[in-house]
Amino acid sequence: MAICFRPLPQLWSGSALRKLAPLEAILFDIDGTLCDSDPIHFSAFRELLQQIGFNDGVPITEEFYSANISGGHNDDLARSLFPDMDHQKAIQFMDDKEAFFRKLAPGQLKAVDGLHDLCRWIEGRNLKRAAVTNAPRANAELMLSLLGLTDFFPVLVIGSECDRAKPFPDPYLKALELIGASPDHTFVFEDSASGIRAGVAAGMPVVGLTTRNPGKALSDAGASLLINDFQDPKLLSVLEELKPVTENGQV
Template sequence: MKIPFPETGNLKAVLFDIDGTLCDSDPLHYLSFQEMLQEVGFQGGVPITEEFFVENISGRENYHIGLALFPDWEQERRDKFLSDKETRFRSIASRLLKPVKGLDVLCNYIEKKGLRRAAVTNAPRVNAELMLSLLGLSSFFEEVIVGGECERAKPYPDPYQKALKHFGIEPHQAFVLEDSATGIRAAVAAGISTVGVATRNPEQTLMQAGATIIVHDFCDAQLWQALGTHPDKFLN
């Protein structure tokens, strides 16, 4: 059963994932992983496919990515590989990162309505802060919650439960924007209605994970119908 979208009169907060939700960063992560996995001879040096990336990497926390990709490696070696990968990603992101269409309009809506807002991510904090800075959103978010700093990262509900606790609100007083099945499962497990943002991952995958509605960007009519208003009212 899908969690109903909150009544706008009850809405107190909006919780955003970062990677793939605020910005279409998955292609940059995919490129970084593809290059570095080839360099270490992963699967015989055959480049990973986008399908492999979506199924095994996208949305997951680095610790679990390392275990899945390199079960025979020592943890120190996994950590070094993933640290180097994040350094490469940040270099690429600094040049190529772009916001998802309509992000500025949605942020205007949130500010004008006086809603609380947090970024809830499985990305390392240094990545999260860089992406928010590149998007001009460092001061927009009241809180940045990092999965790796919680007892359990997504797909467990802990990061979203921490956001609810931080704002002192109930699950029905917020909604989440997420682009991955991992993130959607985390939000749904916390009891929060979730908008699946289909920047890269298949709509069916997001629906099966429990998304209440699916949008392709923040101009999507379905989002604004759920909010009971029109985006033109919140243009700059």
């Protein structure tokens, strides 16, 4: 199944989700979407950045993290955070930070409320699905394992393993191709402006989770619907109307 780049829609609205019926697939980001991992990433960044004297040793704030780090790809972050540092040294910092995250995650990582109920709903309707992330593969696999979702996702797409990571559409286009789904019957769950722009650029409406990032930033990036978590009545109302295709092809 060949997936071509689709033009950026002028504006997705909440009604765009209802037009997906019959629903065929759902794509998920991982960090901040399946789990509230941003506090762990923030702690790791804050401690390691302070150790190297970033910002004259003044700890970064959550606002700085949200505006400048959250949702970013490590190669891009290495350049933006350390424009005057040797790039390989900056990449090594990012690798150290990811290792620190993996050390902290087992004791702190928690699923977003309602996630496992939603996963059971998806399985019961035989919907196609994939996890699509800018996180390193080691992080992504660890998070899915801690959440008990390793077997739930038949496909895991890593941004750095694509030609371009989010906010480009490549990871989502690759996921559609691998699971054999149409963007006309698929939507995306994301929590960052970068991820939302990627999903929208791939031609799909995106549901934005306001896990940590400001709702306005997610709306400005093109989110069709904002929800607090997977138990949000707004999401449940939309899902009831989508009439997913069942295993035997019936609606």
